Amino acid sequence: xxxxxxxxxxxxxxxxxxxxxxxxxxxxxxxxxxxxxxxxxxxxxxxxxxxxxxxxxxxxxxxxxxxxxxxxxxxxxxxxxxxxxxxxxxxxxxxxxxxxxxxxxxxxxxxxxxxxxxxxxxxxxxxxxxxxxxxxxxxxxxxxxxxxxxxxxxxxxxxxxxxxxxxxxxxxxxxxxxxxxxxxxxxxxxxxxxxxxxxxxxxxxxxxxxxxxxxxxxxxxxxxxxxxxxxxxxxxxxxxxxxxxxxxxxxxxxxxxxxxxxxxxxxxxxxxxxxxxxxxxxxxxxxxxxxxxxxxxxxxxxxxxxxxxxxxxxxxxxxxxxxxxxxxxxxxxxxxxxxxxxxxxxxxxxxxxxxxxxxxxxxxxxxxxxxx
Amino acid sequence: xxxxxxxxxxxxxxxxxxxxxxxxxxxxxxxxxxxxxxxxxxxxxxxxxxxxxxxxxxxxxxxxxxxxxxxxxxxxxxxxxxxxxxxxxxxxxxxxxxxxxxxxxxxxxxxxxxxxxxxxxxxxxxxxxxxxxxxxxxxxxxxxxxxxxxxxxxxxxxxxxxxxxxxxxxxxxxxxxxxxxxxxxxxxxxxxxxxxxxxxxxxxxxxxxxxxxxxxxxxxxxxxxxxxxxxxxxxxxxxxxxxxxxxxxxxxxxxxxxxxxxxxxxxxxxxxxxxxxxxxxxxxxxxxxxxxxxxxxxxxxxxxxxxxxxxxxxxxxxxxxxxxxxxxxxxxxxxxxxxxxxxxxxxxxxxxxxxxxxxxxxxxxxxxxxxxxxxxxxxxxxxxxxxxxxxxxxxxxxxxxxxxxxxxxxxxxxxxxxxxxxxxxxxxxxxxxxxxxxxxxx
Numbered sequence: 001x002x003x004x005x006x007x008x009x010x011x012x013x014x015x016x017x018x019x020x021x022x023x024x025x026x027x028x029x030x031x032x033x034x035x036x037x038x039x040x041x042x043x044x045x046x047x048x049x050x051x052x053x054x055x056x057x058x059x060x061x062x063x064x065x066x067x068x069x070x071x072x073x074x075x076x077x078x079x080x081x082x083x084x085x086x087x088x089x090x091x092x093x094x095x096x097x098x099x100x101x102x103x104x105x106x107x108x109x110x111x112x113x114x115x116x117x118x119x120x121x122x123x124x125x126x127x128x129x130x131x132x133x134x135x136x137x138x139x140x141x142x143x144x145x146x147x148x149x150x151x152x153x154x155x156x157x158x159x160x161x162x163x164x165x166x167x168x169x170x171x172x173x174x175x176x177x178x179x180x181x182x183x184x185x186x187x188x189x190x191x192x193x194x195x196x197x198x199x200x201x202x203x204x205x206x207x208x209x210x211x212x213x214x215x216x217x218x219x220x221x222x223x224x225x226x227x228x229x230x231x232x233x234x235x236x237x238x239x240x241x242x243x244x245x246x247x248x249x250x251x252x253x254x255x256x257x258x259x260x261x262x263x264x265x266x267x268x269x270x271x272x273x274x275x276x277x278x279x280x281x282x283x284x285x286x287x288x289x290x291x292x293x294x295x296x297x298x299x300x301x302x303x304x305x306x307x308x309x310x311x312x313x314x315x316x317x318x319x320x321x322x323x324x325x326x327x328x329x330x331x332x333x334x335x336x337x338x339x340x341x342x343x344x345x346x347x348x349x350x351x352x353x354x355x356x357x358x359x360x361x362x363x364x365x366x367x368x369x370x371x372x
Numbered sequence: 373x374x375x376x377x378x379x380x381x382x383x384x385x386x387x388x389x390x391x392x393x394x395x396x397x398x399x400x401x402x403x404x405x406x407x408x409x410x411x412x413x414x415x416x417x418x419x420x421x422x423x424x425x426x427x428x429x430x431x432x433x434x435x436x437x438x439x440x441x442x443x444x445x446x447x448x449x450x451x452x453x454x455x456x457x458x459x460x461x462x463x464x465x466x467x468x469x470x471x472x473x474x475x476x477x478x479x480x481x482x483x484x485x486x487x488x489x490x491x492x493x494x495x496x497x498x499x500x501x502x503x504x505x506x507x508x509x510x511x512x513x514x515x516x517x518x519x520x521x522x523x524x525x526x527x528x529x530x531x532x533x534x535x536x537x538x539x540x541x542x543x544x545x546x547x548x549x550x551x552x553x554x555x556x557x558x559x560x561x562x563x564x565x566x567x568x569x570x571x572x573x574x575x576x577x578x579x580x581x582x583x584x585x586x587x588x589x590x591x592x593x594x595x596x597x598x599x600x601x602x603x604x605x606x607x608x609x610x611x612x613x614x615x616x617x618x619x620x621x622x623x624x625x626x627x628x629x630x631x632x633x634x635x636x637x638x639x640x641x642x643x644x645x646x647x648x649x650x651x652x653x654x655x656x657x658x659x660x661x662x663x664x665x666x667x668x669x670x671x672x673x674x675x676x677x678x679x680x681x682x683x684x685x686x687x688x689x690x691x692x693x694x695x696x697x698x699x700x701x702x703x704x705x706x707x708x709x710x711x712x713x714x715x716x717x718x719x720x721x722x723x724x725x726x727x728x729x730x731x732x733x734x735x736x737x738x739x740x741x742x743x744x745x746x747x748x749x750x751x752x753x754x755x756x757x758x759x760x761x762x763x764x765x766x767x768x769x770x771x772x773x774x775x776x777x778x779x780x781x782x783x784x785x786x787x788x789x790x791x792x793x794x795x796x797x798x799x800x801x802x803x804x805x806x807x808x809x810x811x812x813x814x
Contacts, residue, residue: 023736027701031694031731035782035799036789037669038387038523038691041710041717043735044793045702047742050716117736161739161794252715256745309743309758358759362774365754369596 016111020118048120050252052127054245055299059131061241062234063088066135066191069231073190088135091191092234095130098139102146103129110155121160121167121305122150128168128299131235132292132340133175134188141182145174165347166306172340189231207232207337208290225289236295239288246298255302258311262318263297263325264288270326279330287326296325296339306347310357317353321346376558377591379578379752383787385523386711387669388726389637389690391628393530396638397653404447405455405464405645405680406432410673411494413503413810414441416462424451429476429490429621432465438507444491446623446643448474464645464680475620483545487612490621495608495684499589499601500778501806511550511602513593516543518565518606519557521583522668524637526628526686528606531639533564538613539606543571545616546609550602555588565606578752580670586784590753595778607686627681629654631669631690632728633662646681654690661693663731670786671799694732702735710734713750713791738794750787753779757788761798764805769812772805781806 005015022028023045032039067084071077103126111118129146149170154163176183189207208230224230228238236242249255271284288294301307301321308317321342328338408416415436420426426445433443445467452468480486484507487493496505496514505511519528532539543552547570556563558577566573574592576582585603595601604612607625614622623643630637634654642650648664655662655677665672666682669689673682681688701707711719711727719725744758751757755776763771782799789798 019736025700027698027732027734028736029695029697030733030736032733033797035671035797036786037663037665037672037674037689037731038385038729038790039732039734039795040714040791040793041707041712041734042714042791042793043702043795044738044741045735046716047714047793049703117738119738121741159739161741253746256743304743304746305741307743309745310756311745311748314743314745358756361756365594365774365776368754369594 013112016116016118017108020108020111023117045120045123047252047254048124050248050254051124051299054248054254055124055127055131055235057241057244058235058238058295058299059092059127060085061228061238062131062236063092065228065237066091066234068229069190088191091135092130094139095133095135095137095142095234096126098142099129099146100126102143103150106147106150106155107159110151110159114159116159119160121154125149125167125171128235129171132168132172132233132295132300134183135191135234136188137175137182141175141179142171145171145178148174161305163305164351165344166300166303169300169340169344169347173344176340189233222286222289225286233292233295236292239294242294242298249298249302254304255298256304256307256314256318258314259302259307259318259321260297262315262320263301263322266319266322266324267293267297267326268322270323270330274326274330287329291329291337292339293322293325296343297321300339300343301346306350308350308357309354310361313350313353313357316357317346317350320349320353375572375574377574377576377588378558379576379582379587379591381749381752382521382579382582383713383750383791384521384579385670385729385787385790386726387523387632387689387691387729389631389634389728390524390726391526391630391634391637391639393527394638395626395641396636397640399640399642399646399650401469401643401646401650403452403466403468403647404445404449404643405466405647406443406445407464407645407680407683408433408443409461409463410683411443411504412501413498414443414494416443418454418462418465420451420465422451422454425449426451426467427474427476429478431489431491432467433462435504440485440488441493441504441507442488442491443494444476444489444621446621446645478615478619478621480545480616480619483548483616486615487545490615492608492612492615492621495604495612497603499586499603499781500595501810502781503810505602506600509600511600514546514550514552514602514604515585515589515592516552516554516571516604516606516609517583517585517588518554518563519560519583520668521578521580522670522687523580524628524630524687524689525583525668526626526639529560529564531626531628531686532606532610535610535613536564536567538610538617539565540568540570540613541616542609542611542613543568545612546604547571553588553592555583555585555592557583581784581787582752584784586779586781587752590755590779594754597773597778599778605684605686608684625686627686627688629688629690631665631688632730633658633660633692634690642681644681644683644685648675648677648679648681648688651688652677654688661695663691663693665689665691669729670790671783692728692730694730696730696732714793733795735793735795737796740796741794742792746793747788747791750791751785753784755779757785757798760805761785761788761796761801764801764808767805767808769809772809777802777805777809 064085066088153170271287324342325338427448431442435441447469449467449469453466455464498505552571558575747757760775782802
């Protein structure tokens, strides 16, 4: 690093920023100072970029789907796949710009204040945020929500690795409670150009979950939901694209298979009970395809910082997420989606779950010692 | 409890430069160093001054708390220099070695006295905390690991397989102090140490740190609050055996010299405190910046080219300093030269491969981000490594106790430090935690 950026130099106040760009360009030549003299080649940058790569199929599909849903609403037919994608890309790009500019700006500033290196955590959060909001959300709202989530969800706790709640979901929660009109209903999920309205006959842009199986212009069968050709938040609709990401995350071990399996098991259980009790007509296995369940299970619940630390805790955490999500869907008539609140609630109780697991472990150790 | 224990967790770090099983040189250094530094709990009091003559086994340094515990000269000669550091801290006593060696003859009728007078008491390490053993205590056992799983570790079958008789003598002597437990390598059926008697034999099979005595104790008889155990290295045990066989101090041992930057890695015979200058043939006149480690790459002490061989180590590792920057290294799909346990690299495809590792940190320090399981998979102990480390960081004695600080020394968590993507100095944090415990519990 240039001397003026070092301590005592004129531009020392910029050193975190310079350092961030420098370490982005190359692995720094720093050597181990104490302890283990050699280190594994893995670092957080690589781990987190993998999460972004894992979410890329969902993002790309989401962009195409934004165009496709617009075409559907406008009654267009015979449009080229790339045209749909380009339309969606242009609509999603501003969301990304706002997410990264606002979020990274705050991240750089607070790293500078703390005098630390800029952490890569926001690389992932910033990529997720546009995927879990409606495409039509006004940009200033998104900026406000991102600022809230990064400052009050993360930086006040000490930055990446210290946060209690998943910052991306916190952004969504902020929007949901502050501007509910823009976050639900049948308008927000379809991108319209200025002055446009749906021309297709009696078109409704409500999500399949909100319609609860009622007829819509798009199909709500298994394959439609599995492939994701339905309205919804940008990245959440395509289960198959999300599954591709899940395979990468599980293979590299970044996301916990225990949380994913637990969540699916919990959802199936409550969905099945709901069927038995006659609360819903939706077959229990279809619950996995609706709404944000798949995206939340794969990308949000498995966040290593805000989920449980202990192996046993991960099972409990996962099952709880799945059960809560479907419970909200089944018994809350006002709001159809439960994944966001289920995960945020479980984030809140994760330290408690860990505390219980660790207490059991300590007691078991003590008993073992006494027996030895 | 079963005596044959298989450990599934752990990690063998594939560093290149394993020493060939030949003794390439028998070192006859002109100077040896007696170093009190590194013995936790020893407050050194100097017993000699420059110009004094010492025999092999003459006392050089005594402990202020227990004046009977001595450090002795490993060779006869003249005290050449007393090396002191900051605040006049005693670093080393340099002894110019005579051509013809003279020995102190010890009376070995009483084991404790013989060990303390000969200076070999300092080879006994007391757990918890890894301090110098307190002769006033009776430990619940003395534990010895007869093999090492550390990267490039000396093969004890080669270095000490011929000294089974001396080791047996050592066990017989130590067995008068406390029950002795010896852990053998479970993957070697033909071990020379199977024949040892007068002790409880255990076998351990698994990846590093299965050969660490701390890991073995936690599976044989975990250390509870208020209990103490002693440990001694196998080479140390052989030296103790030699004392009881001949009444003389003979600290020579075979040392494995290896590492990616070592030329013709092989074994040498050396005394503890041999200057690293005597090892120069192993790095030659290279222009690379090297790190010379007395010990292994995970927990050894970097002594530099002007340093001395450690007091109780049978390994020297030579690696390059990793000052090179790597353009966009972190994002490249394939980094053929780097080793990683993570599946985002492709080291898992080539489990046989050895890597020319250097000292590069491969990233910047960050807070803990991955959860406990990421670290626990390389630690074969009933411990939550991240919880223990965080308790040490917070300095919470109560939590440290509960999470198992009594059972570990920093070296036991070295594999966790190796795999850490947040690049946290876990061993250093544990060492500070142990220092805090020592201070608070004193």
